[in-house]
Amino acid sequence: MPEITEINNIKTLADLNTGDKGIISSVGDDCLDVHCHCLRLMELGFTPGQEVSVVAKSPFKDPVAVSVRGTIIALRKGEAECIKISSNGFHS
């Protein structure tokens, strides 16, 4: 279980629980992995300012299904970590 962080703290898409929503603040900033596919994430529609929500998680908690721009995209946890969320945190 991911620890419950303050709702206004900077966190990543990987920290959200099923049903949580958030606004993307940045993609791939201070990303530790140089081979990261951050550009591809943005091309898929994960651009700053977009609202995202976690639709479902697989039984192993990874990958997660994320809704963005009216589409559901499954991402591995490592990929979801590249997406920083500035949550104005409301639950659906």
Added chain:
Amino acid sequence: MGFTAKNENCHEPKPFKTLTTDKKLPVIVLIGMPNSGKTTLFNSLTGSNYKTSNYPGATVEYSTGKFKSGFGFDAIVLDSPGIISLNPSSPDEIITINGLFNHPKFGQPDEVIVTCDTTQLSRQLFLIKQVIDAGFSTVVALTMNDLLLKKEFEVDITLLSEILGAPVVKINSAKASGISELVKKVSEQYKENFILDKRINVVQPVNPKEEDVALLYDFTEETERKVLKPANTKLDINEINKKFFDLHRKPDAISAKLDKFFLHPFWGMLIFIISMGIIFTSIFWIAQPLMDLIDSGFSSLSHSVSHLLPQDTWYNNLITNGLINGFGSVMVFVPQIVILFILLGLLEDTGYLARAAMLVDKPLTKFGLNGRSFIPMLSGYACAIPAIMAARTISNRRERYLTIMIIPLMSCSARLPVYGLLLAFLVPPDKPWIAGIGMGALYLFSLISGSVVAGIISKFKETEEKSTFMLELPPYRVPVFRYILRNTYNKSLVYVKQAGPIIIIISLVLWALTFFPNYDLKLPREKTSGLTEEGISKLEESARLNNSFAAIIGKNVFEPVLKPLGWDWRIGVSLISAFAAREVFVSSMAITFAITEEDEANIQGSLLSAMREAKKSDGITPLFSIASTVSLILYFMFAMQCLSTAAVCRKETGSWKIPLLQIGLYTLFAYILSLTAYNVLNFIGIN
């Protein structure tokens, strides 16, 4: 004919624009994001007349067809895999995108049709804008307009066309509406470019930055806001805004409801297990009667042909045992391939395949595999050949090759008769349940060994391509069965045409090895007295095989190698024959041990007693001990004893590297394992 006149006067070096000669038809390329309705459109444009090929030296597939004659515009249409953007992020995408800009066979396209799912306008306009900016002469085909209408919006195509600077057409492939209008726009634009003699200069975008992507999305979002018009004019502005907001933020409502179920930690897994169970039983049990039918069809064909041709001639045997049987061994896999591709098509087109991959991705990543490796691995338990073909659904090349690499380790159905015979030898006849447990253990062990091998290879092989998942879970849709069948037909045809010849050549070589040089063999009377004609021919067959090139190789090359495992040349000959297919081992053993039994049910019994009586070359020690039989089972678990699999592997990976690696590595490993087991068992006194 003004066009031709112009063409004659023009000193164009390339015969690039010729409207009247059909030597070089206009080339139209279809592009679109995955799930944007691109392949369905391709089907409507070309009808059933298309073929699937690979880019040279690569395993990326594209389809080519011609516009249906009813459209009145003759052109070649190309369909390649769906892309997200023009910036490739994997080796396969590089091939696809380079193929768009400069196709190895067709060059640069004259016109490009981009499909666009209107329910995801801001995402899909991204690719369209890139394509137009790259300089292609583009026509936009808007799909899923009825779904958008259900959400009470429609696209203002005049405005969109103005903003993009390209013609825009609404289409519905299922109802075949808008298709001829689309073709009309394409042909008009093509002719206009031709008259104006407009050279199309395309420029591939170079290393775009994140800011570029963000800017492009600003454009698509703005465009979306402009061109989406409420379908119901009675709504007030607040309702419209709310609906627009929903369209943007909320995925398809029905899919969201279904996903609560299909992606549920418990129910989702249950549905997954049931659907995988259905796939497994279908390719295992439903295909079996069809395979038997093909098998008996070819043997009765071979029988009747044999009677028509002069008896006891080498060419009679070549045609019946070599060619017809070789062709039969190609066709026998077709039922499994057809069933597997129909099921895969259903899973893919309903939208479930992506979800199934998501459910099991995590455990498979531990072994360097992908969620999509699961179905190929499962299919490998029926037969490696359709399984290797099913690995096409894995988009990451490294993970696809790794999956293909381990598929031959899965305990395929051709191993069943071999294990059946050998376990029956090991187990006391009054306790057949031990054999059942043994069989179960062999199945489980093959899964473990496959995963371990994948894990080891992925640790040692350097990563050229980062493993990513990033898979769109498309809205659930009702599949169009007609397209699935057509697709399956095309894929099966590719198998028969491309892997078939290799399999036939291999079986002809194996036939020659087991038939020559003593093909014209006659047994002396005293040896055959009291036997029926059938019995005599079986004895002759045995004598022929035991004096064939295969036996010579078996005695001189294999015997010294196989002796440390406790085997002799007779097992060696059967192993050579079993390269055609593993189950041939049993019938080949029956021939080498000269079983004259005619009733098929008794063959195993007679073979078992022959195995118990068989002695080594010293004439005293039994050939089949517990130790040598166990080592034989271990050998069959790992050895790449199936050249048809190697042929399909060659076809699917585009080179001999992986099949040769499988033959070399797995056979060597099988040998070492069998050797160790034989010696350890003898050492501890089990023999």
